[in-house]
Amino acid sequence: MYNFDVEKPTSIADAVAALASDDEAQALGGGQTLIPTLKQRLASPSKLVSLSGVAEMQGVSTDGGVVSIGGATPHGVVAAEVAQSYPALAALAGNIGDPAVRNRGTIGGSLANNDPAACYPAAALASGATIVTNGREIAADDYFDGLFTTVLEEGEIVTQVRLPVPEAANYQKFVQPASRFALVGVFVAKFADGVRVAVTGASEDGVFRWSEAEAALSANFSADALDGLSVAADGMMADIHGSKAYRAHLIGVLTKRAVAAAA
Amino acid sequence: MTKVSMTVNGKAASGDAEGRTLLSSFLREELGFTGTHVGCDTSQCGACVVHVNGVAVKSCTMLAVEAEGAEVATIEGQAAPDGTLNTIQQAFQDHHGLQCGFCTPGMVMSTAALLKENPKPSEQEIREYLEGNICRCTGYHNIVKAIMAASGQDVSAIAAE
The missing domain is CATH 3.30.465.10 (Uridine Diphospho-n-acetylenolpyruvylglucosamine Reductase; domain 3)
Incomplete structure (x- = not known):
């Protein structure tokens, strides 16, 4: 790690001021991503503003x-x-x-x-x-x-x-066992005015809502309502752990599991 | 350099740290508590687990200056002053819960945290809780046995995996 200064403000106002005082300052939450990033020298802030004392x-x-x-x-x-x-x-x-x-x-x-x-x-x-x-x-x-x-x-x-807080909800995470991050994760939340489905781990654009599934589940909140629906592999992430098609497939599987668990 | 003060195993300790100094480095190199091991330095392996204000953390992924004023517990504080092992350590010895022993400080500190929140964990709960502690000798089976024993439970029922 390159060296940096650390400030430990005790109020939001002081934290904001500390960040504003230095263009190269960065906020530090729990550090479970940022500290490994700093070790790899992928970031080199001049100052970290720790938020854990606020x-x-x-x-x-x-x-x-x-x-x-x-x-x-x-x-x-x-x-x-x-x-x-x-x-x-x-x-x-x-x-x-x-x-x-x-x-x-x-x-x-x-x-x-x-x-x-x-x-x-x-x-x-x-x-x-x-x-x-x-x-x-x-x-x-x-x-x-x-x-x-x-x-x-x-x-x-x-x-x-x-x-x-939804009326019913469930999160299904297909764990990447080495990183413990989601290879794909699907959160289904049923509210009085409709169902929301959010997908992480899959898209090249980050987390997204699967609107077709939301429409189908809002009409009929059961795993069967998802029959025939699929997510296009185009735009999914691909790496050593899973191809685009694999991730797209997992979205359908995990959404059904989440609905079954929440219903 | 900043002067950082904390309580380690019940005694006041202080030393100098840069902003980037990790708690693991501070404990080992500044304060001499070399029982805390650094296995991977990437927050994967858990050999560096210590308790900060009563909760288990990976000391290689926390800045020393963030532990200013904290109560820190390390492996050195687990045994009695005369060297008598505590229940967890004795169970690890009795059930051969260590081979090379490198991961053991983290295993013991994680176990202490587990048993504090869950005094009679099931085998499954033990294995899940140790998700972030890796044993390079792959001695998990006896580690789980040791934790069952340390929590006063029957170890004979544990299946080898």
Whole structure:
């Protein structure tokens, strides 16, 4: 790693100021992606602004059918705190990485990084979440912007994530066993006004909604409703672990499993 | 350089760290707690697991300056001062839960974290909890046995996989 300075603000305002004071500064969430990236010298910030000491970005609350999670809340805490209020989200959070990673990695970090194989983007998009930053509120539908890209501006921090709790939901993750990321992951969420299906790990453009499946499931929330539907292999990612066609196929399989588990 | 102070195994400890200094490096090279092993340095293997404020973390993937003021527990604090092994360590010895022993500090610290949240884990729960701890000797079977024994459970029922 190249060296850098570290600041540890205790408020969102101080964190924003610290990031604004230096063009080359970068926010540090739990560091479970950023620190390995720094070790490989794929990033060389002059300064890291650690968000783990910002108390107002910690914790989970549930109110009026919406789960609100502070941006610096680790996965392990989310898994424990939403077990009753949003079990599908708890299961997702409790299966990211491994226990030690879950004690450091944060929801805000995951959503800001937008790894194309990360789990949280699928939950946020399927839930119709609102991504709250230091300056604005962004609908999940408008937030993700391709591989490792979001609409966040330089120095903008994800301070909170608000997820409406569906009537029924399930996340199916086909685990890539070495990385523990999703080879493909599908989050199905059934709301009173329709079903949302978000797919991670598959597309070259990152997380996306499978609209044909949403239409079919909104009319009939059963795995059978997906018969005959498929996702085109064109535009899927391909690597040593799975071809485009394989990933496209997995989307159909996992969506059916998710519906069967949620129904 | 910044002066970083923390409590390690109940005693105050401090040393100098750069921004980039990892907690694992700080513990080993600055404070001399070389029981914490660095196996992969890529947060895969779990040999470097320590507890920070009561939860297990991979110390190779946390900055030392982020542990300022924290309560850190390492493998050195597991045995009694006179060297008597704790229940987990004794079970690892009794059930041959280590071969070369390189992964053992992380295995023991992860086990301690597991048994704190789940005092009687099932075999499946043990295997899932150790997802982030890799044994290069592939000695998982006896590690699982040791953890069953350390939690006061019958080890005879565990099937070899």
